[in-house]
Amino acid sequence: MEARRKKSPLPWLKPAVLTGSLVPIAAILERAWRDDLGPDPIAQALNQLGLIALVFLVAALGCTPLKTIFGWTWPMRIRRMLGLLAFFYAFLHVITYTVLDQGLDWNAIVDDVVKRKFIFLGFSTFLLLIPLAAHRQIPPSDASVTSGGSSSIASPMWHQRLRSFISL
Amino acid sequence: MSDIGNIPARSEITPERVYLQRREFIKNSLLFAATSSGVGSTLLWLMRGLRAKDHEKKAKTAATRAPDDTALTIARRYDYASGEKNTSYNGVTNYNNFYEFGTDKGDPAANASTLKPRPWHVAIDGEVAHPQVFEVEQLVKSFPLEERIYRMRCVEAWSMVIPWVSFPLGDLLKRVEPTPRAKYVAFKSLLDPQQMPGQRTDLLQWPYVEGLRIDEAMHPLTILAVGLYGKRLPNQDGAPIRLVVPWKYGFKGIKSIVNISLTAEQPPTSWNIAAPDEYGFYANVNPAVDHPRWSQATERRIGEYHRRPTLPLNGYGDQVASLYTGMDLRTFF
Numbered sequence: 001m002e003a004r005r006k007k008s009p010l011p012w013l014k015p016a017v018l019t020g021s022l023v024p025i026a027a028i029l030e031r032a033w034r035d036d037l038g039p040d041p042i043a044q045a046l047n048q049l050g051l052i053a054l055v056f057l058v059a060a061l062g063c064t065p066l067k068t069i070f071g072w073t074w075p076m077r078i079r080r081m082l083g084l085l086a087f088f089y090a091f092l093h094v095i096t097y098t099v100l101d102q103g104l105d106w107n108a109i110v111d112d113v114v115k116r117k118f119i120f121l122g123f124s125t126f127l128l129l130i131p132l133a134a135h136r137q138i139p140p141s142d143a144s145v146t147s148g149g150s151s152s153i154a155s156p157m158w159h160q161r162l163r164s165f166i167s168l
Numbered sequence: 169m170s171d172i173g174n175i176p177a178r179s180e181i182t183p184e185r186v187y188l189q190r191r192e193f194i195k196n197s198l199l200f201a202a203t204s205s206g207v208g209s210t211l212l213w214l215m216r217g218l219r220a221k222d223h224e225k226k227a228k229t230a231a232t233r234a235p236d237d238t239a240l241t242i243a244r245r246y247d248y249a250s251g252e253k254n255t256s257y258n259g260v261t262n263y264n265n266f267y268e269f270g271t272d273k274g275d276p277a278a279n280a281s282t283l284k285p286r287p288w289h290v291a292i293d294g295e296v297a298h299p300q301v302f303e304v305e306q307l308v309k310s311f312p313l314e315e316r317i318y319r320m321r322c323v324e325a326w327s328m329v330i331p332w333v334s335f336p337l338g339d340l341l342k343r344v345e346p347t348p349r350a351k352y353v354a355f356k357s358l359l360d361p362q363q364m365p366g367q368r369t370d371l372l373q374w375p376y377v378e379g380l381r382i383d384e385a386m387h388p389l390t391i392l393a394v395g396l397y398g399k400r401l402p403n404q405d406g407a408p409i410r411l412v413v414p415w416k417y418g419f420k421g422i423k424s425i426v427n428i429s430l431t432a433e434q435p436p437t438s439w440n441i442a443a444p445d446e447y448g449f450y451a452n453v454n455p456a457v458d459h460p461r462w463s464q465a466t467e468r469r470i471g472e473y474h475r476r477p478t479l480p481l482n483g484y485g486d487q488v489a490s491l492y493t494g495m496d497l498r499t500f501f
Contacts, residue, residue, distance in 0.1 A: 012200040019200075020207025027212060038274070039263035039470045040326060048215045055214060103474055108463065116461055 010074060017078050021085050024052045025092065042100050049093040050122075056086035087133040090126050240333045240395045243312035248389070248414065249319050250483070252469075255328035257397050259470045264404045265322065266423060267371050268357070268364035275366075276404035283363045283424065285400075285407035292340070294429035295350035300343075304408045308394050311335035315398070316391055316412075321453045321482045323417035327467045332412055333395030338386040346382065346430050353385040354378075354435035355411060356427035364424075372438050378411065378422035379435035379449065381491075389414055389487055392425075415484040417451045448501040452492070453482035457501050 028045055031037050037044040060082035063075035102109050113123050266276035269283075286305070293299040313333050321327045341353070359375035361367040367374045384390060393412045394401060401407040406423025413420050419439050429435075439447035446460055455465045455478040466475040481488055492500075 010199075012196040012203065016200040016203035017207055019204035020209075020211070023208030024211045024215060027215070039259045040273070040468065042468070042473075051214060052211060055211065100473075101475075105475075108466065111463060115458070115463070118461070 010077065013074060014078055014081060018081060018085075021056070024048065025089070042096065046093065046096045046101060049089050049096055053086055053089035053093050056082050056089060060086055084133060087129050090129055094123075094126055239398055240308065240313055240400065242315050242333060242398065245315040245317075247317045248484070249317045249329045252319070252329050253471075254317065254331055255470050260328060260330055260396060261402045261404060263328075263470055265324075265418065266366075266404055266406070268366040268374075268376070268424075269404065270366055271371065277402075279365060280403035280407075282365065283358075283403040283407060285403060285424070288408045288426075290409060290425055290428060292344045292428045292430075294354070294431050295347045296341075296430050297345035297347060298343070302340075304394065307335070307340070307392075307409070311339060313394070314391075318412060318414040319482050320412075320414065320418055320421075321467060321478060323419055323447065323451065323459065323464075325459075325462055325464060325467050325478075326470055327478075328470050331397055332391060332393040333398060334391035334393040334412065336388055337390045337392050337411065338388065340392065341385060341428075341430075349432045350430035351382055352431045352434050353380050353382060354427075354429045354431050355380075355422045355425055356429070357422055358424045358426050372442055375426075376422055376438045377435065378420055378437050379431075380413065380420075381434075382430070383491055384413065384488075387488060387491065389484060415453055415481040415488050417447075417453060419447070420451050450492075450497070450500045452497060452501070453478060454480060454497055454501065456480070457498055 028037075028048055032041060032045065035041075060079055063079035063082065066072045066075045098104060098109055102112070112119050114120065262277045263273045264276040265273070266280065269276040269279040288304040289301050290304065290307070291299070291301045313335060315331050316334055317329060317331045319327060320330050337353075355378045357376040358364065359367065361374075364374075380390070391412050393406070393410050394408060396402075396405060401410065406421070409425050410423040411421050411425065420437075434449060437447075437449055439451075440449055453464075458464055464478055467478045468475050479485075
């Protein structure tokens, strides 16, 4: 009778965070469908996707400090998922820029990436996220952070890109 | 066998494990619902900062337009946009840069109802034989109004096609007779933080100021607009009177003008004061000279999907290129 199966604690956490995290993309698609993204819908979608990607990146990077400082362990359960969500939104952000905004005009894109610091930084951040996502290790293991892993500086990069985009 | 009555068969008793699971299931469901909606609405709230508060804005926009929707009598119509499709009235009046009412594109439409465009006086002074103060209604009645369809290219790499109702600036300047010392024309917007709440910030030096060389100001394409789409200018588009110089970036088109002064020296201009390496005095549309933070080679026409190439002098080179012969437009950007 006492032998209640020891289930994983907080079984609702991951599905709940995932469901909530898909609300922004649903909202953007729904607004695009209703033509409600304003007179410059591509810029609007671009900025919103970038912002959400940044939010998830910061959230993923914040999990370890939360554990260290407050001893909370639940963020660690969703850390990998937050990282993958950051990559998901960053990917949509990049696709919106390359396909919708620039129309796959690679000359213009290369020109942009080389000439504009904020696009260069955002682009490098995205490139850095790719191998991390491929290994499903965003943010990387503590070891790689302490060994000076590149993602420890990713956050200010994203921040700068986003700020620049907004100022645009 | 005890006689305590109807004891259910052992098999009918819900096992404690299942009983606990059911409570757990309900608890987990509630926590799931709360967490997912919490995460979802937080993210939507964060996005909202970037998104024009559309619904409030639509309501207020109607109020902004309400004061005077009277049609203007148009004497002549000219299409200077080679038949390109006009940007919708909705686009022209809800996507504005007018920092006196906020920095978001939707802010002017939402906030400009505090501006009182009537009555409105414009003083013309400086190097002129007859300095004068004009009431805008007087100007509207004394000049034959023309509809001019112009391309408008913003320095932020978006563009519109707008049917302005206007008269040439040169016709007004001729009335006050510029003296031979007049080499430039300086323009000033209203300074009144009560009417223009954005002036309580120090994003720019207030009031907004702009300037043209006298030959640019006298050019027949340079107009003072009092309306668009056949109606009075909505407040967010610079009511009641604004400058339009179609071959220059949009920020040269100073809005809600109260003073025009002819000067011997080149006047200061707002964006040039704020960021001299990004915005020059001339600000001619030039796809070959990038803004430090973005390319000017292409633009997105509001309402369109694909970018289109930006034309030198915004496509008005045939008419205005002669103003700049011998000048290096990279230096004088």
